[in-house]
Amino acid sequence: MKTYARIMKKGNKLVGFVPTMGYLHEGHLAVIRTARKQSDVVILSIFVNPIQFGPGEDFKKYPRDIRKDEELAKSCGVDILFYPDKEDMYPGGFSTYVNVEGLTDQLCGKSRPGHFRGVTTVVAKLFEIIKPDIAYFGQKDAQQALVVGKMVDDLNMDVTIKTLPTVRDDDGVAISSRNVYLSKTERKDAAVLYKSLEAAHQAVESGERNAKKLVERIRGIISTVPSAKVDYISIVDARSLKGISRIKGEALATLAVFVGKTRLIDNMILNTAVPGAIRAGQPKEVRHAAKKYGPVRSIPQ
Numbered sequence: 001m002k003t004y005a006r007i008m009k010k011g012n013k014l015v016g017f018v019p020t021m022g023y024l025h026e027g028h029l030a031v032i033r034t035a036r037k038q039s040d041v042v043i044l045s046i047f048v049n050p051i052q053f054g055p056g057e058d059f060k061k062y063p064r065d066i067r068k069d070e071e072l073a074k075s076c077g078v079d080i081l082f083y084p085d086k087e088d089m090y091p092g093g094f095s096t097y098v099n100v101e102g103l104t105d106q107l108c109g110k111s112r113p114g115h116f117r118g119v120t121t122v123v124a125k126l127f128e129i130i131k132p133d134i135a136y137f138g139q140k141d142a143q144q145a146l147v148v149g150k151m152v153d154d155l156n157m158d159v160t161i162k163t164l165p166t167v168r169d170d171d172g173v174a175i176s177s178r179n180v181y182l183s184k185t186e187r188k189d190a191a192v193l194y195k196s197l198e199a200a201h202q203a204v205e206s207g208e209r210n211a212k213k214l215v216e217r218i219r220g221i222i223s224t225v226p227s228a229k230v231d232y233i234s235i236v237d238a239r240s241l242k243g244i245s246r247i248k249g250e251a252l253a254t255l256a257v258f259v260g261k262t263r264l265i266d267n268m269i270l271n272t273a274v275p276g277a278i279r280a281g282q283p284k285e286v287r288h289a290a291k292k293y294g295p296v297r298s299i300p301q
């Protein structure tokens, strides 16, 4: 991979990179297609990164289907699929980690201690191996994109981070590899995450600025679904991720909710900077209507 990356650099090719954990879906593919449009060479990595999973989390059962992923990657014009082994990335004696402080203290960083340390460590390694000009991330994992951006700034890394809009199914559910864990009923229930965020957005549009009231509105809607259990609901500054009491400028409504045993995350930008345009500046979210309910592929046994 390093040799290939060096050749691309010498040839003055603009290298676009999309890091993923695989089990590709329409959310990933939208990111890849944008990279395809914007770069000479598109490199996709697939690596289920063990160090970003906590004890008792789903590292072992995380869905994997490299054959299908290869086909999908090819169909979207990926030039190189980088698919390292665990042992390649973390050989015995591995002991160096990258940790972004501050931004990782709250939200998913609080619920999943060590998660972002695992993410930034693997992304730093991938950047070092691939040396991309542009790396693409999804707004669905808003905190991850901000944390990686901070790492790049703080460590003077020579890569531009681009964050692309969340791709949703036609009922609003953010597409995720983990949606495959949901039963048919849970998959229907999962729509409550988006529904609650939409309600918060509507409330802000109607003039509500009190963050606590917005959180309670979101919580109220989620509580109507018995299979849903809130991990966190938070309204934060969209850049610093610090809690805010009033919506001003660009805020992020963000949440993590267990639907059955599956932990799902979602978020929505609330922008009051321009009166009458709450979501001004928010990248237009994309709906992918091809799938209805239920897993598209079953987990390979």
Ligand code: AMP
Pocket (backbone or CB within 6 Å): 019, 020, 021, 022, 026, 027, 028, 031, 136, 137, 138, 139, 140, 141, 164, 165, 166, 167, 168, 174, 175, 176, 177
């Ligand atoms: P993952 O394989 O889940 O680690 O995701 C790889 C990249 O794809 C991350 O930058 C995610 O934020 C992005 N991504 C995953 N799901 C979506 C989605 N529904 N819409 C947009 N980007 C996504």
